Amino acid sequence: IAEPLIFEVGDFEGTGVDLPKAEGIKPRIAGFDRQHAPHLPGLAEPEAMRHYVRLSQKNYAIDMGLFPLGSCTMKHNPRLNEKVARLKGFADIHPLQPQSTVQGALEMIDILAGWLKELTGMPAVAMSPKAGAHGELCGMMAIKAALIARGEGETRTRVLAPESAHGTNPATAAQCGFTVDDIPADETGRVDLAAFKEKLGPDVAGIMVTNPNTCGLFERDIREIADAVHEAGGYFYCDGANFNAIMGKARPGDLGVDAMHINLHKTFSTPHGGGGPGSGPTVLADSLAPYAPVPFIIQDEDGFRLVEDIEGEAKDAFGRLVAFHGQMGMYVRALTYMLSHGKDGLKQAAEDAVLNANYVLKRLSAEMTPAFDGTCMHEALFSDEFLKDTGVGTLDFAKAMIDEGFHPMTMYFPLVVSGAMLIEPTESESKQGLDQFCDALLGLARDAKSGDQLEKFKAAPIYSPMRRLDETQAARNPVLKWTEDAPSMAAE
Amino acid sequence: IAEPLIFEVGDFEGTGVDLPKAEGIKPRIAGFDRQHAPHLPGLAEPEAMRHYVRLSQKNYAIDMGLFPLGSCTMKHNPRLNEKVARLKGFADIHPLQPQSTVQGALEMIDILAGWLKELTGMPAVAMSPKAGAHGELCGMMAIKAALIARGEGETRTRVLAPESAHGTNPATAAQCGFTVDDIPADETGRVDLAAFKEKLGPDVAGIMVTNPNTCGLFERDIREIADAVHEAGGYFYCDGANFNAIMGKARPGDLGVDAMHINLHKTFSTPHGGGGPGSGPTVLADSLAPYAPVPFIIQDEDGFRLVEDIEGEAKDAFGRLVAFHGQMGMYVRALTYMLSHGKDGLKQAAEDAVLNANYVLKRLSAEMTPAFDGTCMHEALFSDEFLKDTGVGTLDFAKAMIDEGFHPMTMYFPLVVSGAMLIEPTESESKQGLDQFCDALLGLARDAKSGDQLEKFKAAPIYSPMRRLDETQAARNPVLKWTEDAPSMAAE
Amino acid sequence: MRYLPLNDKERAEMRGVIGVGAIDDLFRDVPADALNPALDLPDHKSELEVEREMMALARKNNAAGDTAFFVGCGAYRHHVPATVDHIIQRSEFLTAYTPYQPEIAQGTLQYLFEFQTQVAELTGMEIANASMYDGSTAAAEAALMAKRITKRRKVICSGGLHPHYEAVIRTNLELIGDEVVFAPSNPEGQGGLTDMIDEETSCIIVQSPDVFGHLRDLSALADAAHEKGALLVAVVTEAVSFGLLKSPGEQGADIVVGEGQSIGNAINFGGPYVGLFAARDKHRRHMPGRLAGETVDADGKRGYVLTLSTREQHIRREKATSNICTNSGLCALAFTVHMSLLGGTGLRQLAILNHENACKTADALSAISGVELLNDSFFNEFTIRLPKNAEAVVEELARQKILAGVPGGRLWPGNEDLENILIVAATERTTSDDIDRLASGLEQAIKG
């Protein structure tokens, strides 16, 4: 059943909020009166409640089932985290109230920073980035600032990144004024070491590597990569999106990394929320630590203190990434998650994540084509080889998963594999759940190969709130907001 | 997709709760050790979350749409109420902690009692009944106690109740040791005054009348009924289930009522919760007030005080209905609702509820058969006359509503109307929502009369999580719990 | 008003469709002098104002979490996982109606079926219903059920029964002329109950752990009752005890009632709670309350319905087993979710922690000069005798934010034998610091 837009059900004169009566004080707004109230409907509470409850029922969510999204680590979001984040001592404090009145908040952030540093083996962390890509920006800006400090800001302008890198890596490098140079992958799905070394030179600012990489593999030459880039005068940025595979098991700081962002909303379970808010603190090696942006927290005899002044104590800081101090609400959730797991639980979670992925890799290999030989880390990568000549594409296969009750896996990424299908089950899945998932996918693979069910794949999904949506039409003639009396493009 | 039972997914050795480690202290339980831990599965949190989220998605709820249940007043449940009920000052206090530490709680209950008394025009209220039927019990016990005090406990044993009464009325009377004598309805759907008066006599303990009654009509002779029963030496118990129609508009205390329960979970929006918890405070006239059960609250110079001692200050009390003091959590929600509405909002709500019901009555009368002429109060009653000779029964018609996206109305009640359909929209519905509902029902009525869609009605519902369930089989061979290795009766 | 979707224009339009001029034309049957009474009540308020007003009331209370807390006697402050409250607040559970339309109520029906299975297993009984209002009303219903089964009109209550429970039973039965015999309450242990059972006795009602915390030997009492054709009704007010103690079912109880609040539910100043009600299968048609049962739908798929409704008031009216027509659905859901997380293994661990904390508390208190521990056995609650009136001591400690327990005077007002006793409960939430504060506070209070 179609759910109308609020603009189609609400009363444009009405409101679903009661307010104390105004007194009629003469306004002091210098004539900048808005002539009419904004033309937006106000729904009575019962109407609004139903609208959004019914809308929500058109979503798939982790709380309903597996989200096998490679590179996205969709794990269980504990409700304890939500409860704690709503304590008034965390949610009802203002970023600019006197620091003497928020000592617990500063201490909390400091404890979280301690966990992040210990888990990564890095001496410093910039807490304020608001998302993973923002953390990348933080790391690359620190590198830029360090290069400028070395007098090489103008000369070191090239950043190396594997072909399999997340799209944010080149976008971030570009945003910092770097050019991007692709490194090819070797036949095992890892950085081609020889090709990489050839690309090093005096104009190289650094390298951006995801590890474990987006093929779900650990870069076994990571130390050699780090040494080589350092020797060439560059920095090693590690994309931490896949940290879930190794938390508690291995520390980037022990492997030569200079900077790495951590997605609190992936690795440390803060909810994805349909696309945010995220949080991407960036850990930094000694080489980059002085350039960390404001604000940061220090502890002295008077307690915890925020350093906010870019001109004073933080004179080497490359600047400020955000107003205020970052994603407090996410910090609370992440720390709650960490305390709940402890070092033993985090390690176990990483092990379970890797175990689950390998179990899926093994079981699905019976019908599907693994992209590479051997075991994987926390995600299993397949190519579309097994669909060859079936007429079923990766997209069709993924959409058919919806009819089996699952969210599709990551498709067509990484680009280095033909018709890639990247599956990351995470540690949150039970064996029973994985078996159901594998059985469903194996069944689909057999159906695809059988040759007589092409129709089913092309038509999929059928049992979802909507069938396949026309993205081309959306982009060709963009309708980005509701407009009164605009002709709907829908046939109904 | 079928959702398995927890017993089919959970690990019987596992647990989804972490606890601090025990120290191994020697138990002092006198040998009453349970030999084995209870044989129940413990689900990891992600498993439990998914299980119950998916289960919930098989329910219909007010937050999804209209619940047109006559006599059940399913209205919007404001979330403010839920928030306030969870304040630690209300939720995290113990019923037996010193009264000096819970003065705010006692004051809150006293304020709520004040609202109930003022809205009903009654001088006293017993707060502790846990549900509507429990409130009936409270009222009838007070009548019993009053009769005993008058020395008529043994002689006045007959209670009169209209044929259209809720089933709880006779059940309650019987539970108090009364016999029940039915009063017929007149042709307008109200108490047959002459027949009623004939039944009065020296053995009559009282009368139980619902007003507005279960035909959705106001008993216009209510004062004459009250006077007659009083004159005959009996008491007037009013079933307050339908108080939503008249709150703020008329007061039972002004109409001669001696006792009436109030369903906080109907009239005052505390959530129905799939069948409870409810709350049924009972207002009492001066004639019955002395017999109110313990505990009750009094205010003296030291503040608020609970009277709990049945032997002391409360010596006339007929006893105690529950451990502790009643449904605190429901009190908080109900008072929050009352403060939000105020006397103007409550009156407006009653008016809107009656307006909505009459609008539905009027619109549906185009195709359906109203049970009585004229307007109604807060619910519209139809008979199955319009389905005559169609082969479609009330049940079929109601189940077909599910496929239209609505919860069925109340069916086959009240018993005085053939194939009754009782529709109570409440004030929470918008005109747009009512029009959709009426359009859907009018369409169904036309389909039923068309004669060629019998199949659709007999097969309904089709678009629900389950099709019609076999209640006969369930009752014939009751399976009331999961048992390991028990053969499932399901075909799949 | 934020909760009312109609606006005045729509109201007028609808009155037009109906064919009435003014809204009061629809209220014609109300006596004119009673219509639209003047009410001495405030007008509507904004959410902001209401919240402020309710918070002000809440703040006048001393929340348990802000104290060292040892109060029990039928309601226990346990830790409830955050997941539980999240699930019971889901719209689809919170705002659903009684599951009379099973096709669109399988969520509710299936969890009730899971609840019944859990309760049957915990109590050691064959069947359980879908919950009652609370433990005390469940106990009264058990007495009425025993009457229906045995056709006898005399109930014997153990002196260890919670006095509120006893009062509720007495109220329900004595008003209809039945006899309720209550053995005297003895904080040092109950005895002599077996001698009171006779051929008129429908049941004996025995609580274990009893209100003083003592564990009772139900087997012997069951034998004695059965010998006289009477039933044993066992009462359990602390559901966590099922994790560690032999179940009433194993000990021969015919009906087990209990308070389920401890699992999944807050203390809530006394309600809402959730009554547990379990019995032998042979008595199922005498059971009060709702029952969910398994069946199949038109496609042969497994599903659940409310069943055996011929016992209930909406079918049987004055012949019903009880007038009860709600259960405590949402509280039962909280119980079920919490229990499904705990599992048997977790419940056992939880019970052990409760017992250990009680042992530590008992040791700390009985080491105080002048304090006498009255229990040989207990689960998470025990009774001590003080050298002075316990109610005064409790008041004094409350001023120091120590809620020390329930003094005898609160539950047995006027009973001088019990005015010096204090009933003290510990749970997994009790900390060493709490115990230290209680012990030192009590020591001072006794001296002072």
Next chain:
Amino acid sequence: MRYLPLNDKERAEMRGVIGVGAIDDLFRDVPADALNPALDLPDHKSELEVEREMMALARKNNAAGDTAFFVGCGAYRHHVPATVDHIIQRSEFLTAYTPYQPEIAQGTLQYLFEFQTQVAELTGMEIANASMYDGSTAAAEAALMAKRITKRRKVICSGGLHPHYEAVIRTNLELIGDEVVFAPSNPEGQGGLTDMIDEETSCIIVQSPDVFGHLRDLSALADAAHEKGALLVAVVTEAVSFGLLKSPGEQGADIVVGEGQSIGNAINFGGPYVGLFAARDKHRRHMPGRLAGETVDADGKRGYVLTLSTREQHIRREKATSNICTNSGLCALAFTVHMSLLGGTGLRQLAILNHENACKTADALSAISGVELLNDSFFNEFTIRLPKNAEAVVEELARQKILAGVPGGRLWPGNEDLENILIVAATERTTSDDIDRLASGLEQAIKG
């Protein structure tokens, strides 16, 4: 561990299927000396213990609700209806992924479309995106967008711009060699901006109400900018002001960015918040961030998808409009739900209440001897000059549970001209009692 469903038996079984003996066989590629490092961190804890630990930290903070509260400067403490938090906590919204699979993400996509419509209407612009991290990053993205449109590399920031916003813009642009010119901050009002605009200027960035609370005439600035081929970027840090004040769109702004926290979201010590980003339709292919757009499905039914993704990094990589690949989805949902309850009518009423409370506060404070009100115009926030250092005064009042506002020294450390100013905000939550406490506290503090 309560969050990990596998047990050891299953783990062993799965290793068997995979064909490895020990779990570390799967970690063979990690250098052996780096595998399984010893970590100086605690082991796992029960929910009870974690909650206790986090609550202890929370209690060390002075929550705004426990004070008389007047702090603003880019984050405002408004009342949010309880319904909002209920809806954003629904599993289906809270735990959903980015809506890349539109068939099973219509819930998210439709509310984003509603959000975009609301933001466009409030700002008076033609289009809006699906939200940014916050207002400050949105401002930086606007500067980068203006650069893409004009191909110029110089940005002029008004002195009334929140200094954090200015710092974020400067950080993003100066590192890549662009020029950022910042007019001096003058608490008595800004001027002279028009003279600074030249042919190299990509945009001028102007906040109104500005950080001192003054309302700015954007129309004149827009004209001046357009004359030189530059764009006007308007910044709004208090979204409630849209209810009362002429929109930036009406005044000729080319891009409007804002902080949406005020609607639907708590103050949260600074985050997460929700950035608003609106622009003229002609610039849509230069917009950063996500966009939801209307389309149809295979059955011709109306639905929504993420669209114009060729601007985005997952398609365009280093050619993307921005590296941003999340939005602030859940905060945007909170905004949308709150806004859908308010409607235009409610927002206007809310804005009037805010303004009135600010007027009352301003009157009360400017009546104090030695206090000078610096604003002729303001919305819900204004600036006063004190006869002494404002930071010390604020500290002193904080000890009395009065959070008086933001002292100049906090936002402009080291700027002596601003060290005596105090920026004071009121909202609909401000009570007369709060104002009285602030006024009398301030009077004392100035004297003392």
